[in-house]
Structures are given as C-alpha cells and as structure tokens.
Amino acid sequence: MKRVMVLVASAFLLPAPLPASEPVVPAEEPLVTADVPRPVISEIVSEDQNTERGFAGVVQGENVVTLAFQTSGRLSTLNVDVGDVVARGDVLATLDGITLEEDLAASRAALSAAAAEARLGRQQFDRTTRLVELGVATTAALEQARAYRDATAASLRSAEAQLSQAEDAAAYGTLLAPRDGIILSTQAEPGTLVSPGTAILELVDVLGREAVIDVPTEYVTLLPRRAIFDVRHHSASVTPVKAVLRLVEPVADANLDTRRLRLTLQDPPDDFRIGSLVTATYATETAPVISLPAGAIGGTEDAPGVWRVGPGRAVEFVPVELGPEVGRRVVITSGVGDGDEIVVRGASSLEEGQIVGEHRE
The missing domain is CATH 2.40.420.20 (conserved putative lor/sdh protein from methanococcus maripaludis s2 fold)
Structure with missing residues (x-):
C-alpha cells in the first residue's frame, strides 16, 4: 500500500512536456554596404588665422648706448632726466671736482718730490764716480750710488704716470653727450661713488626706432627673413606704418614659449615715441x-x-x-x-x- 502511494506521488512531480516551438535563429547583423557613407x-x-593675428608691443630705440665715466669719483651732478632730448656735446653729468683737483695737486706734489730725489741720485752717482777715479771711494760705494740713481729715476717715471692719470681724470670728470638723442634711463644718483665703466645713463638715437613684440615660437617658422609688418599706434588717429623684421632674438622665453622680434619702423611719425604702445600684424603679400x-x-x-x-x-x-x-x-x-x-x-x-x-x- 505504501509503495503504490509513492508511485502515485512521483507521477504528479514529473514536469509537463514542453510545447512544440520554432527553432531559434540568431538575429542577422546589418551588413555594411558601399551605399552607407563612411563617418569621418x-x-x-x-x-x-595665425598670420592675421595682432601682437602687442612697444616702441624702443634701435641704437641704444650706455654712457659711463672713464675714471672713478663721486657723482656730483646729473643734469638730465628720463625722456630729455639732448644734443651732441651737452653736459650730462659731472664728478666731484674738488676731489679730482685734490688728486691732481697730490700727483703734482709727488712728481716734484720724485724729481728732487732723482736729481740727488744723479748727483751722488757722479760724485762717487769721481771719488773712485781718485782712489778715495770704493767700488762698492759706486754700485750703491748707481742703484740709488736708478731707483729714484724709476720713481720719477712712476710719478709722471700718476700725474698723467690725474690730469686725465680731471678731464674725464665731465660726461658729454656723444650724439643727439633721448635719455632712455638713468642708473645712478648724485652722491654715488662710481668706478670707471659704471653705467650712469642710457642714450637712444632719436631717429632709429623699432617695434618690439613677442610671438609664439612656432609662429616664427611662418615668417620670411625680412617679413613686413603693419604697425598700428594705440591711438586710432595715428596713421599705421610699415616695419621690417630686423632681428629674431636667439633666446626663447621658456615659460611663455615665445620669441622676441625687433621690427624696424619705416618713416614713423613723431607720434611713435619711445615707449608708445603698438600692435603689429604680419602683412604678407604671398599666397x-x-x-x-x-x-x-x-x-x-x-x-x-x-x-x-x-x-x-x-x-x-x-x-x-x-x-x-x-x-x-x-x-x-x-x-x-x-x-x-x-x-x-x-x-x-x-x-x-x-x-x-x-x-x-
């Protein structure tokens, strides 16, 4: 009886047969044909557009010279200021004249003393020579007199050279303008003790003017050797001028990745003063x-x-x-x-x- 009940329960647990269905066919992928445009x-x-970009810059002097004294001394006067127009031969600065005169007087006194010593040396040598000829003085005394004569003669030559330097210093105590120009900067103040070659001021030629601009490094490769630029003044009322590429500075700015160009302005009007702000655009006439x-x-x-x-x-x-x-x-x-x-x-x-x-x- 138990066996029959287990068989009946097992029959109820069998899964029902699956209904008949169509075979599963995978979906077809769309075919790429020549009629479908390729996406690009x-x-x-x-x-x-890089050639049409405008680059801001500033007008600078083309010929700038740094002026300095050829002697040392204390700067007494500075007669010019930045922006002043000077003419050739104008007095720009002077050193302390009292100090220079004192140095000159001391050099003259040292020369007089050296000359007296040199005369004494010659006289002693001549006197000792005669005594040796008479057999009164020894040869050693003659050699000593000769050494003294030669030493005083050398001292005399040194004193003469020092006097010449003092006279030159007195003459170099005035700094003159070597040509017409504009004072670009001053680098010393009255009372400063300066040495030979110490920069006092910068003088720029009034005629030679150029525009200085910074451009991206890769932009330089587009420019011919003497590229022409249109340079516009920051004031719209000023007529633009042409400028010729004069120099590409060899050192690049690593931080900004730029190169500095110097453009020579062609017949600029007076409005293009030193320090004026300008904009330069490459004026290509090629393709x-x-x-x-x-x-x-x-x-x-x-x-x-x-x-x-x-x-x-x-x-x-x-x-x-x-x-x-x-x-x-x-x-x-x-x-x-x-x-x-x-x-x-x-x-x-x-x-x-x-x-x-x-x-x-």
Whole structure:
C-alpha cells in the first residue's frame, strides 16, 4: 500500500512536456554596404588665422648706448632726466671736482718730490764716480750710488704716470653727450661713488626706432627673413606704418614659449615715441598660409598627400607639398586651396572614390 502511494506521488512531480516551438535563429547583423557613407571628421581649408593675428608691443630705440665715466669719483651732478632730448656735446653729468683737483695737486706734489730725489741720485752717482777715479771711494760705494740713481729715476717715471692719470681724470670728470638723442634711463644718483665703466645713463638715437613684440615660437617658422609688418599706434588717429623684421632674438622665453622680434619702423611719425604702445600684424603679400593637422597627412614620406572630399561626397587622394610644422599642424605649400574639404580623422582606411558622411569638425 505504501509503495503504490509513492508511485502515485512521483507521477504528479514529473514536469509537463514542453510545447512544440520554432527553432531559434540568431538575429542577422546589418551588413555594411558601399551605399552607407563612411563617418569621418573633415576640415574646410582656409587661410591660417595665425598670420592675421595682432601682437602687442612697444616702441624702443634701435641704437641704444650706455654712457659711463672713464675714471672713478663721486657723482656730483646729473643734469638730465628720463625722456630729455639732448644734443651732441651737452653736459650730462659731472664728478666731484674738488676731489679730482685734490688728486691732481697730490700727483703734482709727488712728481716734484720724485724729481728732487732723482736729481740727488744723479748727483751722488757722479760724485762717487769721481771719488773712485781718485782712489778715495770704493767700488762698492759706486754700485750703491748707481742703484740709488736708478731707483729714484724709476720713481720719477712712476710719478709722471700718476700725474698723467690725474690730469686725465680731471678731464674725464665731465660726461658729454656723444650724439643727439633721448635719455632712455638713468642708473645712478648724485652722491654715488662710481668706478670707471659704471653705467650712469642710457642714450637712444632719436631717429632709429623699432617695434618690439613677442610671438609664439612656432609662429616664427611662418615668417620670411625680412617679413613686413603693419604697425598700428594705440591711438586710432595715428596713421599705421610699415616695419621690417630686423632681428629674431636667439633666446626663447621658456615659460611663455615665445620669441622676441625687433621690427624696424619705416618713416614713423613723431607720434611713435619711445615707449608708445603698438600692435603689429604680419602683412604678407604671398599666397595664403594653409595648414592641416598632422594626422590628415597620408601617403609616404616621398609622396605625401591628403584625402579631399569631392562631388557626391566621394574622396580622392591629392598629392601635396609640405612646409614647416607649426605646433601640431603642418603647413601645406601646394596641392590644396582655400575652401577644399579635407579629411583630418579617419583618413587611414579610405579608398579612392569612397563615399563619406557629411562634414563634421
């Protein structure tokens, strides 16, 4: 009886048979066909805006000279101030004349004493020579007299040289303007004790003026040797002038990654004074400077090229000539023109005539 009940319970626990169903077929992946445009990122070629940037700068003197005394002394007077216009021969500064005169008097007195000693030395030598000839003095005494004569003669020559230096110092106690110019800066105050060569002031030529600007380091590679710039005064009423690139300073500013350019102003009006604020813009007369990201360049090193989007969004491989690298971009000297659409990302797997998607930057 127990065995029958277990069999009946087991029958109730059996799972029900599954209903018949259709075989499961995996979903088909969409096929990529030639009719589906390939997504890429492209760029419309235009003139590089870097060449149109304006760089702030300041007008400085082209020929700056540092003036100093040729002798030491205490600065007595400084007759000019920053910005003063001076003419050739004007007295700019003087040293303490009393001190110079005292040095000159002391040198003259030392010369007189040395001359007296030299005369005495010659007289003693002559007298000792005669005594030796008479057999009264010894040879040792003659040698001693000769040494004394030579020593006093050397002292005389030293005193003469010191007097000459004192006379030059007295003459150099006045600092004169070597040419017409403008006082750019003063670097000493009256009462300062100065040495020969100590900078007293800076004088700048009134005619030679230049604009000094700082530009990004990569920007320099776009400029020819004597690039022309348009320089505008900070006052809108002043007529702009042309300037020629004179010098690219060899030392770069590592913190700002810039280079300093010096531009010679051509016939600037009087409004372009030393210290005036200006803005300089590269005034290129050549073809527009075109650059593309380095990733857009394909082909080989000997035959580089880019993918240009043509009619119907079909791409074609166009050979190009490369110029210098400007940061992460490369200058294109020929092969593409203003308004061309160039693939800049996704170009590595394109084929001639392939259809690409709409322009995306």
